[in-house]
Amino acid sequence: MEDEKCGCGGEETVKRPLEDDTEENSECCGPPQGRGVDCGDEASPEDLGCCEGPVEVKMGCCSASEPTKKDMAGGKETLLAAGGCCTEDGPQEDGCCSEAGPQEDAGCGCGCGGDFPDESLINNPVKPESIADPDFFDQLEQYAQLMGIVQIGYTHVTSELVNSKEHPQYLHAIVLTYQMGQDIIETPPGPEAQELNNATYTKLGRINYALSDFIRSRGFATQVAHPYGGLLNFSPLGQKAGLGWIGQSGLLISPELGPRMKISAILTSIENLPLKEPEDYSWIPDYCAVCGKCIKACPEEAMVEKESCCGMELEFIESRCIGCSQGCTYCIEECPFDKKGYQPVKIKFDKMNVKLAEKRSKDN
């Protein structure tokens, strides 16, 4: 009845029957990618000149070549041979990519949400185009995938997705996800984990700048939302772009990556983004309601369950989270979507619900 008072629909609060059978499951949340995380300043650009190609673009601290159609058709090897030295493979031994990484922003307790200078090499056109043809999006997606982007989605930015006082220049967003490496997951919180974490943000930032240059070279304008910056609230942005759903941990969970991802975005003047109908992720909150492994895994008790008129609600206390400042990933490690994968979790949950429904109908 209390539920009706606050208009929550009075749905039954599910307890945690998965407690036993999620022993081998695990892994959720993660460094607070979607929590306004991210800090500091990027390393200042310095083109060390190791990459030469037909059209040179710069990805943060290093230069690379924008691939031609032929390069893209040849796949990653051809792309790298053409000069794409700083892709997801990171720094080369010849020092092409310095790995200085973001510095902590002294104004933020957790070291997150700093401003980043736009390190795109190509300036925005004076009169940007606003309509792109389908070929453009095909090329953009191919280029993004060759550089290690796993998912690409599109959405329009609304005010609740803006995380900073800075006003976004464009409200059309290209949203990108990038996989976090196993090394980060396996390294306990501390300076080493933070360094690995920062390096991942830096790599994704460079990819953003390269894609920004690609888009600008086609006559459109962009504003890079660096993954370590505080301009946008990335998890809700990813959810709105149809890339996944936010789990109890506050992190985006996707079929491709579970919660093990970094998210970034490029805001653009392109108005006719190819918005896609997302798949049905509505079961994820139901699963989280019976799992709760990320809450138990958090060493800082950053996720606190509180009683409300709608049942138990989860409050995330950002100041406690050490995901950004120390590279903590315990809530990722314990999330079943990371340990088992998205589809196995879904299949198991569907089966459990069928059994529960059968039991209920027998009891009635």
Ligand code: SF4
């Ligand atoms: S409740 Fe479970 S499934 Fe949901 S985010 Fe946390 S660990 Fe992952």
Ligand code: SF4
């Ligand atoms: S401190 Fe807690 S919420 Fe933050 S990353 Fe670690 S486990 Fe996740």
